[in-house]
Amino acid sequence: MRKGFTIWRRELGSGFLSPVAYVIMALFLAVSGWVFLQLAAGNSGTDESLISLLVRVIVFLWLPVLATVVTMRTFAEEKQRETIETLLTAPVTEAEVVLGKYAGALSFLLLATLPALGGFFLLVRVSPGLARAGVDWGALGGGLLFLLLMAATCASVGILMSLFARNQVVAAMSCFSAILVPLIVGQALGATASAPAWVADAVSAEVHLKAFCRGLIDSRAVVFYVSVTVFLLFLSVRVLEVRRWK
Amino acid sequence: MISVSNLTKRFGRTTAADNLCFEVARGEVVGFLGPNGAGKTTTMRMLACYLPPTGGRVTIAGLDVLRDSIEVRQRIGYLPENAPLYEDMRVSEYLEYRGRLKGLQGSLLRARTDEVVVQCDLNDVYSTVIGRLSKGFRQRVGLADALLHDPAVLILDEPTIGLDPNQIRRTRNLIRGLARRYTVLLSSHILHEVESMCERVLIMNRGRIVASDTTENLVALVKGHAVTVAEISAPQEELVKRIQSLPGVMRVYAEAEHGWTRLRVESRKGRDLRTDLFHLASLNGWGLRELREERRNLEDVFISVTGSETQAPEDGP
Numbered sequence: 053m054r055k056g057f058t059i060w061r062r063e064l065g066s067g068f069l070s071p072v073a074y075v076i077m078a079l080f081l082a083v084s085g086w087v088f089l090q091l092a093a094g095n096s097g098t099d100e101s102l103i104s105l106l107v108r109v110i111v112f113l114w115l116p117v118l119a120t121v122v123t124m125r126t127f128a129e130e131k132q133r134e135t136i137e138t139l140l141t142a143p144v145t146e147a148e149v150v151l152g153k154y155a156g157a158l159s160f161l162l163l164a165t166l167p168a169l170g171g172f173f174l175l176v177r178v179s180p181g182l183a184r185a186g187v188d189w190g191a192l193g194g195g196l197l198f199l200l201l202m203a204a205t206c207a208s209v210g211i212l213m214s215l216f217a218r219n220q221v222v223a224a225m226s227c228f229s230a231i232l233v234p235l236i237v238g239q240a241l242g243a244t245a246s247a248p249a250w251v252a253d254a255v256s257a258e259v260h261l262k263a264f265c266r267g268l269i270d271s272r273a274v275v276f277y278v279s280v281t282v283f284l285l286f287l288s289v290r291v292l293e294v295r296r297w298k
Numbered sequence: 299m300i301s302v303s304n305l306t307k308r309f310g311r312t313t314a315a316d317n318l319c320f321e322v323a324r325g326e327v328v329g330f331l332g333p334n335g336a337g338k339t340t341t342m343r344m345l346a347c348y349l350p351p352t353g354g355r356v357t358i359a360g361l362d363v364l365r366d367s368i369e370v371r372q373r374i375g376y377l378p379e380n381a382p383l384y385e386d387m388r389v390s391e392y393l394e395y396r397g398r399l400k401g402l403q404g405s406l407l408r409a410r411t412d413e414v415v416v417q418c419d420l421n422d423v424y425s426t427v428i429g430r431l432s433k434g435f436r437q438r439v440g441l442a443d444a445l446l447h448d449p450a451v452l453i454l455d456e457p458t459i460g461l462d463p464n465q466i467r468r469t470r471n472l473i474r475g476l477a478r479r480y481t482v483l484l485s486s487h488i489l490h491e492v493e494s495m496c497e498r499v500l501i502m503n504r505g506r507i508v509a510s511d512t513t514e515n516l517v518a519l520v521k522g523h524a525v526t527v528a529e530i531s532a533p534q535e536e537l538v539k540r541i542q543s544l545p546g547v548m549r550v551y552a553e554a555e556h557g558w559t560r561l562r563v564e565s566r567k568g569r570d571l572r573t574d575l576f577h578l579a580s581l582n583g584w585g586l587r588e589l590r591e592e593r594r595n596l597e598d599v600f601i602s603v604t605g606s607e608t609q610a611p612e613d614g615p
Contacts, residue, residue, distance in 0.1 A: 133382055133384075133385070137382060138376070141376045144399055
Protein backbone atom coordinates (compact mmCIF):
# COMPACT_ATOMS: atom_id res chain seq x y z
CA MET A 53 0.00 0.00 0.00
CA ARG A 54 3.06 2.25 0.02
CA LYS A 55 2.38 3.18 -3.61
CA GLY A 56 -1.23 3.98 -2.68
CA PHE A 57 0.20 6.37 -0.11
CA THR A 58 2.34 8.00 -2.82
CA ILE A 59 -0.78 8.54 -4.95
CA TRP A 60 -2.65 9.91 -1.93
CA ARG A 61 0.08 12.46 -1.31
CA ARG A 62 0.13 13.57 -4.94
CA GLU A 63 -3.68 13.91 -5.03
CA LEU A 64 -3.84 15.93 -1.84
CA GLY A 65 -0.95 18.12 -2.98
CA SER A 66 -2.41 18.81 -6.41
CA GLY A 67 -5.72 19.80 -4.78
CA PHE A 68 -3.93 22.59 -2.96
CA LEU A 69 -2.00 23.59 -6.08
CA SER A 70 -5.11 24.44 -8.05
CA PRO A 71 -6.46 27.97 -7.62
CA VAL A 72 -9.99 26.76 -8.39
CA ALA A 73 -10.07 24.84 -5.12
CA TYR A 74 -9.27 27.97 -3.09
CA VAL A 75 -11.86 30.07 -4.92
CA ILE A 76 -14.58 27.49 -4.37
CA MET A 77 -13.55 27.05 -0.75
CA ALA A 78 -13.60 30.77 -0.01
CA LEU A 79 -16.86 31.29 -1.85
CA PHE A 80 -18.68 28.52 -0.10
CA LEU A 81 -17.24 29.32 3.26
CA ALA A 82 -18.75 32.77 2.88
CA VAL A 83 -22.10 31.50 1.60
CA SER A 84 -22.45 28.66 4.09
CA GLY A 85 -21.35 30.93 6.93
CA TRP A 86 -23.94 33.48 5.97
CA VAL A 87 -26.71 30.86 5.54
CA PHE A 88 -25.78 29.31 8.87
CA LEU A 89 -25.97 32.67 10.59
CA GLN A 90 -29.33 33.47 9.01
CA LEU A 91 -30.72 30.10 10.02
CA ALA A 92 -29.29 30.43 13.51
CA ALA A 93 -30.79 33.89 13.92
CA GLY A 94 -34.22 32.75 12.78
CA ASN A 95 -33.97 29.61 14.82
CA SER A 96 -35.17 30.76 18.25
CA GLY A 97 -38.25 28.85 19.28
CA THR A 98 -37.66 25.76 17.11
CA ASP A 99 -36.21 22.57 18.49
CA GLU A 100 -33.36 22.29 16.00
CA SER A 101 -29.97 22.62 17.64
CA LEU A 102 -27.19 24.82 16.30
CA ILE A 103 -25.10 21.74 15.57
CA SER A 104 -27.86 20.25 13.50
CA LEU A 105 -28.18 23.53 11.58
CA LEU A 106 -24.49 23.71 10.91
CA VAL A 107 -24.23 20.08 9.73
CA ARG A 108 -27.33 20.62 7.58
CA VAL A 109 -25.77 23.64 5.88
CA ILE A 110 -22.54 21.77 5.28
CA VAL A 111 -24.10 18.54 4.05
CA PHE A 112 -26.83 19.97 1.82
CA LEU A 113 -25.15 23.11 0.55
CA TRP A 114 -21.43 22.63 0.77
CA LEU A 115 -20.70 18.94 0.33
CA PRO A 116 -22.30 18.23 -3.08
CA VAL A 117 -20.41 21.11 -4.68
CA LEU A 118 -17.13 20.54 -2.92
CA ALA A 119 -17.17 16.78 -3.49
CA THR A 120 -17.87 17.44 -7.16
CA VAL A 121 -15.05 19.94 -7.54
CA VAL A 122 -12.60 17.72 -5.71
CA THR A 123 -13.41 14.37 -7.32
CA MET A 124 -14.21 15.38 -10.91
CA ARG A 125 -10.50 15.70 -11.65
CA THR A 126 -9.37 12.39 -10.22
CA PHE A 127 -9.73 10.18 -13.27
CA ALA A 128 -11.35 12.42 -15.89
CA GLU A 129 -8.32 14.72 -15.93
CA GLU A 130 -5.91 11.80 -16.23
CA LYS A 131 -7.90 10.51 -19.18
CA GLN A 132 -8.15 13.92 -20.80
CA ARG A 133 -4.40 14.46 -20.54
CA GLU A 134 -3.66 10.80 -21.27
CA THR A 135 -1.53 10.54 -18.15
CA ILE A 136 -3.72 7.58 -17.20
CA GLU A 137 -1.52 5.61 -19.59
CA THR A 138 1.63 6.34 -17.61
CA LEU A 139 -0.19 5.76 -14.34
CA LEU A 140 -1.56 2.36 -15.30
CA THR A 141 1.67 1.16 -16.87
CA ALA A 142 3.55 1.86 -13.64
CA PRO A 143 3.79 -1.18 -11.37
CA VAL A 144 0.75 -0.27 -9.23
CA THR A 145 -2.45 -2.24 -8.82
CA GLU A 146 -5.85 -0.82 -9.73
CA ALA A 147 -6.89 -1.03 -6.08
CA GLU A 148 -3.91 1.09 -5.04
CA VAL A 149 -4.77 3.69 -7.68
CA VAL A 150 -8.44 3.90 -6.69
CA LEU A 151 -7.81 3.90 -2.95
CA GLY A 152 -4.97 6.40 -3.24
CA LYS A 153 -7.10 8.80 -5.23
CA TYR A 154 -10.10 8.23 -2.96
CA ALA A 155 -8.08 8.90 0.17
CA GLY A 156 -6.66 12.04 -1.42
CA ALA A 157 -10.10 13.34 -2.35
CA LEU A 158 -11.59 12.50 1.05
CA SER A 159 -8.82 14.12 3.06
CA PHE A 160 -9.03 17.22 0.90
CA LEU A 161 -12.79 17.33 1.48
CA LEU A 162 -12.40 17.04 5.24
CA LEU A 163 -9.65 19.65 5.37
CA ALA A 164 -11.78 22.01 3.33
CA THR A 165 -14.79 21.48 5.60
CA LEU A 166 -12.90 22.22 8.79
CA PRO A 167 -13.04 26.05 8.50
CA ALA A 168 -16.85 25.87 8.24
CA LEU A 169 -16.94 24.23 11.68
CA GLY A 170 -15.07 27.21 12.98
CA GLY A 171 -18.24 29.25 12.51
CA PHE A 172 -19.91 27.22 15.21
CA PHE A 173 -17.22 27.81 17.80
CA LEU A 174 -17.11 31.46 16.87
CA LEU A 175 -20.84 31.76 17.53
CA VAL A 176 -20.54 29.98 20.88
CA ARG A 177 -17.69 32.30 21.77
CA VAL A 178 -19.47 35.56 20.97
CA SER A 179 -22.92 34.62 22.26
CA PRO A 180 -23.11 34.79 26.09
CA GLY A 181 -26.27 32.65 26.19
CA LEU A 182 -24.69 29.83 24.25
CA ALA A 183 -21.47 30.03 26.21
CA ARG A 184 -23.42 29.64 29.47
CA ALA A 185 -25.32 26.60 28.18
CA GLY A 186 -22.05 25.06 26.99
CA VAL A 187 -21.38 22.85 24.01
CA ASP A 188 -23.27 19.56 23.81
CA TRP A 189 -20.21 17.40 23.01
CA GLY A 190 -22.25 14.25 22.36
CA ALA A 191 -24.34 16.01 19.75
CA LEU A 192 -21.24 17.62 18.25
CA GLY A 193 -19.51 14.22 18.05
CA GLY A 194 -22.57 12.67 16.39
CA GLY A 195 -22.77 15.54 13.94
CA LEU A 196 -19.11 15.22 13.03
CA LEU A 197 -19.43 11.46 12.56
CA PHE A 198 -22.39 12.04 10.25
CA LEU A 199 -20.35 14.60 8.33
CA LEU A 200 -17.48 12.13 7.98
CA LEU A 201 -19.82 9.39 6.73
CA MET A 202 -21.43 11.73 4.21
CA ALA A 203 -18.08 13.02 2.96
CA ALA A 204 -16.81 9.43 2.59
CA THR A 205 -19.88 8.44 0.59
CA CYS A 206 -19.88 11.56 -1.62
CA ALA A 207 -16.21 11.09 -2.42
CA SER A 208 -16.77 7.49 -3.53
CA VAL A 209 -19.68 8.60 -5.76
CA GLY A 210 -17.42 11.24 -7.30
CA ILE A 211 -14.58 8.77 -7.94
CA LEU A 212 -16.89 6.39 -9.78
CA MET A 213 -18.44 9.18 -11.88
CA SER A 214 -15.00 10.52 -12.76
CA LEU A 215 -14.00 7.05 -13.92
CA PHE A 216 -16.96 6.86 -16.26
CA ALA A 217 -16.55 10.32 -17.74
CA ARG A 218 -14.04 11.27 -20.39
CA ASN A 219 -13.90 14.95 -19.53
CA GLN A 220 -14.20 16.89 -16.33
CA VAL A 221 -17.39 18.75 -17.16
CA VAL A 222 -19.30 15.53 -17.72
CA ALA A 223 -17.74 14.11 -14.57
CA ALA A 224 -18.81 17.17 -12.59
CA MET A 225 -22.39 17.14 -13.84
CA SER A 226 -22.92 13.43 -13.25
CA CYS A 227 -21.24 13.56 -9.87
CA PHE A 228 -23.28 16.54 -8.71
CA SER A 229 -26.57 14.92 -9.73
CA ALA A 230 -25.57 11.55 -8.32
CA ILE A 231 -25.07 13.19 -4.94
CA LEU A 232 -27.92 15.67 -5.01
CA VAL A 233 -30.71 13.38 -6.23
CA PRO A 234 -30.43 10.87 -3.34
CA LEU A 235 -30.24 13.78 -0.89
CA ILE A 236 -33.46 15.30 -2.26
CA VAL A 237 -35.20 11.93 -2.39
CA GLY A 238 -34.18 11.32 1.22
CA GLN A 239 -35.52 14.76 2.16
CA ALA A 240 -38.83 13.97 0.49
CA LEU A 241 -39.06 10.56 2.13
CA GLY A 242 -38.51 12.09 5.53
CA ALA A 243 -41.06 14.81 4.95
CA THR A 244 -44.00 12.83 3.56
CA ALA A 245 -45.90 9.91 4.97
CA SER A 246 -46.29 8.26 1.57
CA ALA A 247 -43.43 5.82 2.10
CA PRO A 248 -43.19 3.45 5.07
CA ALA A 249 -41.20 4.94 7.93
CA TRP A 250 -38.55 2.20 7.82
CA VAL A 251 -37.57 3.20 4.29
CA ALA A 252 -36.86 6.75 5.39
CA ASP A 253 -35.08 5.45 8.48
CA ALA A 254 -32.83 3.33 6.30
CA VAL A 255 -31.82 5.69 3.52
CA SER A 256 -32.83 9.28 4.24
CA ALA A 257 -29.89 11.54 5.00
CA GLU A 258 -32.37 14.01 6.50
CA VAL A 259 -33.58 11.47 9.07
CA HIS A 260 -30.03 10.37 9.87
CA LEU A 261 -28.92 13.96 10.24
CA LYS A 262 -31.53 14.71 12.87
CA ALA A 263 -30.72 11.59 14.88
CA PHE A 264 -26.92 11.97 14.73
CA CYS A 265 -27.09 15.62 15.66
CA ARG A 266 -28.91 14.77 18.85
CA GLY A 267 -26.05 12.44 19.68
CA LEU A 268 -28.08 9.40 18.67
CA ILE A 269 -25.71 7.21 16.68
CA ASP A 270 -27.70 4.68 14.72
CA SER A 271 -25.52 1.72 13.77
CA ARG A 272 -27.82 0.87 10.84
CA ALA A 273 -27.05 4.23 9.27
CA VAL A 274 -23.32 3.77 9.85
CA VAL A 275 -23.46 0.35 8.17
CA PHE A 276 -25.51 1.85 5.32
CA TYR A 277 -23.02 4.61 4.48
CA VAL A 278 -19.97 2.42 4.96
CA SER A 279 -21.35 -0.32 2.74
CA VAL A 280 -22.40 2.11 0.00
CA THR A 281 -18.88 3.56 0.06
CA VAL A 282 -17.18 0.17 -0.02
CA PHE A 283 -19.44 -1.02 -2.80
CA LEU A 284 -18.80 2.06 -4.95
CA LEU A 285 -15.05 1.79 -4.42
CA PHE A 286 -15.15 -1.90 -5.32
CA LEU A 287 -17.05 -1.00 -8.47
CA SER A 288 -14.47 1.67 -9.29
CA VAL A 289 -11.64 -0.85 -9.07
CA ARG A 290 -13.55 -3.16 -11.40
CA VAL A 291 -14.28 -0.36 -13.88
CA LEU A 292 -10.61 0.58 -13.91
CA GLU A 293 -9.64 -3.03 -14.52
CA VAL A 294 -11.82 -3.19 -17.60
CA ARG A 295 -9.93 -0.12 -18.89
CA ARG A 296 -10.98 0.14 -22.47
CA TRP A 297 -10.89 3.88 -22.79
CA LYS A 298 -11.99 5.29 -26.05
CA MET B 299 13.58 -10.56 -24.06
CA ILE B 300 10.28 -9.74 -25.72
CA SER B 301 8.38 -12.64 -27.17
CA VAL B 302 5.07 -12.15 -28.95
CA SER B 303 3.06 -15.03 -30.36
CA ASN B 304 -0.24 -14.86 -32.18
CA LEU B 305 -1.05 -11.53 -30.57
CA THR B 306 -4.45 -10.23 -31.62
CA LYS B 307 -6.42 -7.18 -30.57
CA ARG B 308 -9.91 -6.33 -31.75
CA PHE B 309 -11.98 -3.25 -31.01
CA GLY B 310 -15.48 -4.26 -31.93
CA ARG B 311 -15.25 -5.14 -35.60
CA THR B 312 -11.88 -3.53 -36.30
CA THR B 313 -8.82 -5.67 -35.86
CA ALA B 314 -5.98 -3.44 -34.74
CA ALA B 315 -3.45 -6.24 -34.40
CA ASP B 316 -3.84 -9.46 -36.29
CA ASN B 317 -1.94 -12.57 -35.22
CA LEU B 318 1.40 -10.89 -34.62
CA CYS B 319 4.49 -12.96 -33.95
CA PHE B 320 7.94 -11.56 -33.27
CA GLU B 321 10.86 -11.76 -30.89
CA VAL B 322 13.25 -9.13 -29.64
CA ALA B 323 16.52 -10.39 -28.19
CA ARG B 324 18.29 -8.94 -25.16
CA GLY B 325 20.19 -5.76 -26.00
CA GLU B 326 18.65 -5.39 -29.43
CA VAL B 327 17.29 -2.08 -30.74
CA VAL B 328 14.29 -2.74 -32.93
CA GLY B 329 12.41 -0.13 -34.94
CA PHE B 330 8.70 -0.44 -35.35
CA LEU B 331 7.48 1.16 -38.57
CA GLY B 332 4.16 1.49 -40.27
CA PRO B 333 1.71 4.00 -41.69
CA ASN B 334 -0.72 5.79 -39.39
CA GLY B 335 -3.32 3.42 -38.04
CA ALA B 336 -1.24 0.32 -38.75
CA GLY B 337 -1.61 -0.82 -35.13
CA LYS B 338 1.81 0.15 -33.77
CA THR B 339 0.49 2.07 -30.78
CA THR B 340 -2.04 -0.64 -29.94
CA THR B 341 0.68 -3.28 -30.06
CA MET B 342 3.00 -1.24 -27.87
CA ARG B 343 0.19 -0.63 -25.40
CA MET B 344 -0.37 -4.35 -25.13
CA LEU B 345 3.32 -4.93 -24.52
CA ALA B 346 3.28 -2.24 -21.83
CA CYS B 347 0.31 -3.90 -20.04
CA TYR B 348 -2.01 -0.99 -20.76
CA LEU B 349 -4.42 -2.85 -23.04
CA PRO B 350 -5.27 -6.51 -22.56
CA PRO B 351 -4.84 -8.58 -25.75
CA THR B 352 -7.91 -10.23 -27.29
CA GLY B 353 -5.84 -13.32 -28.06
CA GLY B 354 -2.29 -14.59 -28.12
CA ARG B 355 0.55 -14.31 -25.69
CA VAL B 356 3.19 -11.75 -24.81
CA THR B 357 6.05 -12.51 -22.48
CA ILE B 358 8.68 -10.06 -21.37
CA ALA B 359 11.76 -11.48 -19.68
CA GLY B 360 9.84 -14.74 -19.47
CA LEU B 361 6.87 -13.17 -17.63
CA ASP B 362 3.36 -13.08 -19.04
CA VAL B 363 1.87 -9.58 -19.45
CA LEU B 364 -1.53 -10.70 -18.22
CA ARG B 365 -0.63 -13.02 -15.35
CA ASP B 366 2.44 -11.25 -13.97
CA SER B 367 1.41 -7.76 -15.04
CA ILE B 368 2.96 -5.92 -12.09
CA GLU B 369 6.24 -7.81 -12.43
CA VAL B 370 6.33 -7.05 -16.14
CA ARG B 371 5.64 -3.36 -15.57
CA GLN B 372 8.50 -3.28 -13.08
CA ARG B 373 10.80 -4.37 -15.94
CA ILE B 374 9.46 -2.02 -18.62
CA GLY B 375 10.11 1.63 -19.23
CA TYR B 376 7.26 2.92 -21.38
CA LEU B 377 7.06 6.28 -23.10
CA PRO B 378 3.56 6.76 -24.55
CA GLU B 379 2.96 8.82 -27.66
CA ASN B 380 3.26 12.57 -26.96
CA ALA B 381 4.75 11.92 -23.50
CA PRO B 382 1.77 12.79 -21.28
CA LEU B 383 2.85 14.47 -18.03
CA TYR B 384 1.28 16.24 -15.05
CA GLU B 385 1.46 19.89 -16.02
CA ASP B 386 1.11 21.20 -12.48
CA MET B 387 4.18 19.44 -11.09
CA ARG B 388 7.81 20.46 -11.18
CA VAL B 389 10.20 18.13 -13.00
CA SER B 390 11.78 17.20 -9.66
CA GLU B 391 8.42 16.46 -8.05
CA TYR B 392 7.28 14.45 -11.03
CA LEU B 393 10.37 12.28 -11.10
CA GLU B 394 10.14 11.72 -7.35
CA TYR B 395 6.47 10.76 -7.63
CA ARG B 396 7.10 8.39 -10.53
CA GLY B 397 10.10 6.89 -8.76
CA ARG B 398 8.05 6.13 -5.69
CA LEU B 399 5.28 4.63 -7.82
CA LYS B 400 7.89 2.36 -9.31
CA GLY B 401 8.99 1.25 -5.87
CA LEU B 402 12.16 3.33 -5.49
CA GLN B 403 12.87 5.17 -2.25
CA GLY B 404 15.53 6.76 -0.14
CA SER B 405 19.07 6.92 -1.44
CA LEU B 406 18.31 4.65 -4.40
CA LEU B 407 15.57 7.04 -5.55
CA ARG B 408 17.94 9.98 -5.25
CA ALA B 409 20.73 8.19 -7.08
CA ARG B 410 18.49 7.09 -9.94
CA THR B 411 16.91 10.55 -10.25
CA ASP B 412 20.36 12.17 -10.44
CA GLU B 413 21.42 9.69 -13.07
CA VAL B 414 18.43 10.13 -15.40
CA VAL B 415 18.58 13.91 -15.00
CA VAL B 416 22.15 13.83 -16.31
CA GLN B 417 21.35 11.23 -18.96
CA CYS B 418 18.42 13.21 -20.35
CA ASP B 419 20.10 16.59 -19.83
CA LEU B 420 17.38 17.97 -17.54
CA ASN B 421 19.59 19.92 -15.14
CA ASP B 422 18.47 23.32 -16.39
CA VAL B 423 14.78 22.60 -15.96
CA TYR B 424 14.97 20.46 -12.81
CA SER B 425 12.78 22.81 -10.77
CA THR B 426 10.63 24.16 -13.61
CA VAL B 427 6.90 23.49 -13.67
CA ILE B 428 6.24 20.94 -16.44
CA GLY B 429 3.43 23.05 -17.93
CA ARG B 430 6.02 25.68 -18.90
CA LEU B 431 8.39 23.29 -20.66
CA SER B 432 8.87 23.09 -24.42
CA LYS B 433 7.94 19.98 -26.33
CA GLY B 434 11.55 18.79 -26.48
CA PHE B 435 12.00 19.00 -22.74
CA ARG B 436 8.70 17.26 -22.10
CA GLN B 437 9.77 14.42 -24.32
CA ARG B 438 12.99 14.16 -22.36
CA VAL B 439 11.15 14.24 -19.03
CA GLY B 440 9.01 11.37 -20.32
CA LEU B 441 12.11 9.49 -21.33
CA ALA B 442 13.71 10.16 -17.94
CA ASP B 443 10.60 8.71 -16.32
CA ALA B 444 10.82 5.62 -18.53
CA LEU B 445 14.47 5.12 -17.52
CA LEU B 446 13.95 5.89 -13.84
CA HIS B 447 13.60 2.37 -12.45
CA ASP B 448 16.41 1.04 -14.69
CA PRO B 449 14.13 -1.30 -16.63
CA ALA B 450 15.42 -4.11 -18.82
CA VAL B 451 13.14 -3.17 -21.71
CA LEU B 452 12.31 0.24 -23.13
CA ILE B 453 9.18 0.71 -25.19
CA LEU B 454 9.16 4.13 -26.84
CA ASP B 455 6.20 5.24 -28.91
CA GLU B 456 7.32 7.93 -31.35
CA PRO B 457 10.03 9.39 -29.13
CA THR B 458 10.97 12.11 -31.63
CA ILE B 459 7.55 13.22 -32.88
CA GLY B 460 7.06 16.97 -32.92
CA LEU B 461 10.67 17.83 -32.14
CA ASP B 462 12.86 20.24 -34.07
CA PRO B 463 15.92 18.87 -35.93
CA ASN B 464 18.34 19.70 -33.10
CA GLN B 465 16.15 18.04 -30.52
CA ILE B 466 15.71 15.03 -32.78
CA ARG B 467 19.45 14.67 -33.08
CA ARG B 468 19.89 14.88 -29.31
CA THR B 469 17.13 12.38 -28.62
CA ARG B 470 18.55 10.07 -31.25
CA ASN B 471 22.01 10.22 -29.68
CA LEU B 472 20.47 9.60 -26.29
CA ILE B 473 18.64 6.53 -27.50
CA ARG B 474 21.73 5.28 -29.30
CA GLY B 475 23.61 5.61 -26.05
CA LEU B 476 20.97 3.50 -24.30
CA ALA B 477 21.20 0.73 -26.85
CA ARG B 478 23.99 -1.11 -25.12
CA ARG B 479 22.28 -1.33 -21.75
CA TYR B 480 18.66 -1.84 -22.67
CA THR B 481 16.49 -3.78 -25.04
CA VAL B 482 14.67 -1.11 -27.02
CA LEU B 483 11.55 -1.25 -29.15
CA LEU B 484 10.74 2.12 -30.69
CA SER B 485 8.20 3.25 -33.21
CA SER B 486 8.65 6.11 -35.61
CA HIS B 487 7.46 7.63 -38.84
CA ILE B 488 10.85 8.99 -39.69
CA LEU B 489 12.52 6.30 -41.73
CA HIS B 490 16.09 7.51 -41.89
CA GLU B 491 15.98 7.87 -38.16
CA VAL B 492 15.04 4.25 -37.68
CA GLU B 493 17.66 3.32 -40.24
CA SER B 494 20.32 5.08 -38.22
CA MET B 495 19.25 3.88 -34.77
CA CYS B 496 17.98 0.35 -35.17
CA GLU B 497 19.64 -2.89 -36.05
CA ARG B 498 16.42 -4.50 -36.99
CA VAL B 499 13.10 -3.25 -38.34
CA LEU B 500 9.54 -4.51 -38.04
CA ILE B 501 7.13 -3.04 -40.56
CA MET B 502 3.46 -3.20 -39.74
CA ASN B 503 0.55 -2.53 -42.06
CA ARG B 504 -3.16 -2.93 -41.37
CA GLY B 505 -2.57 -4.85 -38.18
CA ARG B 506 -0.08 -7.29 -39.62
CA ILE B 507 3.67 -7.52 -39.65
CA VAL B 508 4.64 -7.32 -43.31
CA ALA B 509 8.41 -7.28 -42.98
CA SER B 510 10.89 -8.10 -40.27
CA ASP B 511 14.63 -8.18 -40.84
CA THR B 512 17.82 -6.19 -40.52
CA THR B 513 17.83 -2.90 -42.37
CA GLU B 514 20.39 -4.07 -44.98
CA ASN B 515 18.56 -7.29 -45.74
CA LEU B 516 15.31 -5.41 -46.21
CA VAL B 517 16.93 -2.90 -48.53
CA ALA B 518 18.48 -5.74 -50.54
CA LEU B 519 15.05 -7.28 -50.88
CA VAL B 520 13.62 -4.40 -52.81
CA LYS B 521 13.76 -5.25 -56.46
CA GLY B 522 14.32 -2.63 -59.13
CA HIS B 523 16.98 -1.13 -61.31
CA ALA B 524 20.11 0.78 -60.52
CA VAL B 525 19.84 4.53 -60.77
CA THR B 526 22.76 6.82 -61.54
CA VAL B 527 22.56 10.57 -61.12
CA ALA B 528 24.96 12.85 -62.98
CA GLU B 529 25.41 16.46 -64.08
CA ILE B 530 27.36 17.02 -67.26
CA SER B 531 27.92 20.22 -69.27
CA ALA B 532 26.88 18.98 -72.69
CA PRO B 533 24.11 19.61 -75.20
CA GLN B 534 21.14 17.68 -73.91
CA GLU B 535 20.04 15.87 -77.08
CA GLU B 536 23.45 14.58 -78.02
CA LEU B 537 24.20 13.49 -74.46
CA VAL B 538 20.97 11.55 -74.14
CA LYS B 539 21.56 9.83 -77.46
CA ARG B 540 25.09 8.81 -76.45
CA ILE B 541 23.98 7.45 -73.10
CA GLN B 542 21.12 5.50 -74.56
CA SER B 543 23.58 3.65 -76.73
CA LEU B 544 25.49 2.39 -73.67
CA PRO B 545 24.79 -1.26 -72.82
CA GLY B 546 22.28 -1.95 -70.03
CA VAL B 547 20.69 1.51 -70.02
CA MET B 548 16.93 1.37 -69.77
CA ARG B 549 15.74 4.92 -69.47
CA VAL B 550 17.27 8.38 -69.36
CA TYR B 551 15.69 11.46 -67.82
CA ALA B 552 17.39 14.73 -68.65
CA GLU B 553 16.86 18.32 -67.67
CA ALA B 554 18.79 21.36 -68.84
CA GLU B 555 20.02 23.85 -66.28
CA HIS B 556 22.24 26.89 -67.14
CA GLY B 557 24.32 25.00 -69.67
CA TRP B 558 24.44 21.86 -67.59
CA THR B 559 22.35 18.75 -68.10
CA ARG B 560 20.99 16.97 -65.10
CA LEU B 561 20.66 13.25 -65.72
CA ARG B 562 18.91 10.42 -64.04
CA VAL B 563 19.76 7.15 -65.73
CA GLU B 564 18.03 3.87 -64.97
CA SER B 565 19.94 0.74 -65.88
CA ARG B 566 19.68 -3.00 -65.37
CA LYS B 567 20.04 -4.20 -61.82
CA GLY B 568 23.72 -4.59 -60.94
CA ARG B 569 24.92 -2.48 -63.87
CA ASP B 570 27.06 0.40 -62.60
CA LEU B 571 27.18 3.21 -65.15
CA ARG B 572 29.48 5.57 -63.29
CA THR B 573 32.72 4.63 -65.06
CA ASP B 574 31.03 4.79 -68.46
CA LEU B 575 29.63 8.23 -67.77
CA PHE B 576 32.99 9.48 -66.57
CA HIS B 577 34.73 8.22 -69.71
CA LEU B 578 32.00 9.67 -71.89
CA ALA B 579 32.48 13.09 -70.33
CA SER B 580 36.27 13.06 -70.35
CA LEU B 581 36.59 11.81 -73.94
CA ASN B 582 34.38 14.63 -75.17
CA GLY B 583 35.91 17.23 -72.92
CA TRP B 584 32.65 17.87 -71.08
CA GLY B 585 32.52 19.09 -67.52
CA LEU B 586 31.34 16.65 -64.91
CA ARG B 587 30.21 18.03 -61.55
CA GLU B 588 28.13 15.27 -60.06
CA LEU B 589 28.20 11.53 -60.38
CA ARG B 590 26.64 9.14 -57.91
CA GLU B 591 24.68 5.96 -57.58
CA GLU B 592 21.29 6.46 -55.99
CA ARG B 593 21.02 4.10 -53.06
CA ARG B 594 17.92 2.22 -52.16
CA ASN B 595 16.89 2.99 -48.61
CA LEU B 596 14.32 2.01 -46.05
CA GLU B 597 11.84 4.37 -47.64
CA ASP B 598 11.69 2.21 -50.76
CA VAL B 599 11.20 -0.86 -48.58
CA PHE B 600 8.48 0.86 -46.63
CA ILE B 601 6.64 1.93 -49.75
CA SER B 602 6.98 -1.44 -51.41
CA VAL B 603 5.68 -3.46 -48.44
CA THR B 604 2.96 -1.14 -47.24
CA GLY B 605 1.83 -0.42 -50.79
CA SER B 606 -0.03 2.60 -51.96
CA GLU B 607 -3.01 1.64 -49.86
CA THR B 608 -1.86 3.12 -46.64
CA GLN B 609 -5.33 3.99 -45.54
CA ALA B 610 -6.30 1.89 -42.61
CA PRO B 611 -8.91 2.30 -39.89
CA GLU B 612 -8.26 5.06 -37.36
CA ASP B 613 -5.67 4.43 -34.69
CA GLY B 614 -7.23 2.27 -31.99
CA PRO B 615 -7.90 3.67 -28.53
